[in-house]
Amino acid sequence: MTTDRDQAKAEFISILKWIVLAAVLMVAGALFYLHWTGALSVHTVVATVLGVFFSVLLGCGLFAAAFFSDKSGIDRDVADATRQDRKP
Template identity: 60%
Template sequence: MATDQTKAWAEFRRMIVWIALAGVLMVAGALWYLSLYDALYPSAIAATVGGVFISTLLGCGLFAAAFFSDKSGHDQSVSDATTHEDEQPQA
């Protein structure tokens, strides 16, 4: 069981690095797109960086957490716990 959790943690860390890289690329793309149509003001840059980067990290990070939960065995332990409660003998 410990090896499954170790593998899951390693994969989760690797996914977080890729998600952060994707967030940086999304911010760069958004700033480039905005610069095509208007001058970039510091407030627009800060709002774009905050909004795009945080949204990308939040959305992808939640998916990564769901995959981590499944691969590390946390979902199975919850499923096992609820199954055992349902199968108790009735008096």
């Protein structure tokens, strides 16, 4: 079981790296669009960088965490621990 968790952890870390890359690319795209439309100021840049980066990171990170918990067997452990054997 530890091998499943170790493999899931390695995949999770790899996915997080891709998520950070996607977030950086999204920020760059948003800043390019704002520059192109002419609505770029210091406050706009700071708000865009923080908002877009953390929104992408949070949304994708939660999906990655859900897949990690399933692949690592944590969901199965919790379900087994809380299951009550009921006899009819």
